[in-house]
Amino acid sequence: MPNFISDNHLFHNPVEFAMSKIGGTYKMPILWRIKDKPWRYSELAASIPHISHRMLSKCLKELTEDGFITKEIFPEVPPRTEYSITERGRKASEIVAVLRNYGAELMQEYGIKSH
Amino acid sequence: MPNFISDNHLFHNPVEFAMSKIGGTYKMPILWRIKDKPWRYSELAASIPHISHRMLSKCLKELTEDGFITKEIFPEVPPRTEYSITERGRKASEIVAVLRNYGAELMQEYGIKSH
DNA sequence: CGGCATCCGCCTTGATACTG
């Protein structure tokens, strides 16, 4: 197996690495929204009601540091912050699309309907 | 958001559902191996050295119950067990392939080389 | 050989409160 270390953490395959960047409960929902247009923090919070401030803040920070999104602060009154997609983030959103389609297929096989 | 409940657990989107079936640290590595030919329990354990008996057993059981792989016991001496891919598992392995390729791309962008 | 059961630790996440 192709073991390797990145950011002081041991990985065993490329999937683990990809999931360390865009995995978890919230990063894909965030990327999925930001891919089309810039979003404000409060818009994201309203659109993903089950996320806590702590997790939204943490995920946005990591996605920004990892180059999937960018953060821009507008010095208005009241101040405004916008998060936009990057080229890397756009590629990632295509992976999200694949997983969404696959998840939807699986849900059909299991006879699950969302409401 | 399309909330729904399955198996007594709340999901918020199709990705969450897909990941509940083939996510986690080990299910994709297992599917990735079994997709080409049947594997024995001990072969899998040897091929994924960092997995514990508990997790290998647990993942194989869940993948079998969820219809991604099948389990066949041969009444030989000594007894032999083989796990094979199903049609559902084959579809899942294509998702694994996508994630592997994407992870490999990301690793290149980050300048990471596995050994 | 191919598992399952029990116990336990850590890391992720949640809840709440506070700040510029």
Next chain:
DNA sequence: CAGTATCAAGGCGGATGCCG
């Protein structure tokens, strides 16, 4: 509005031991 800090909870996974 857009976060950060602190503490608590829970789930994933590890270690070990037992069994057919």
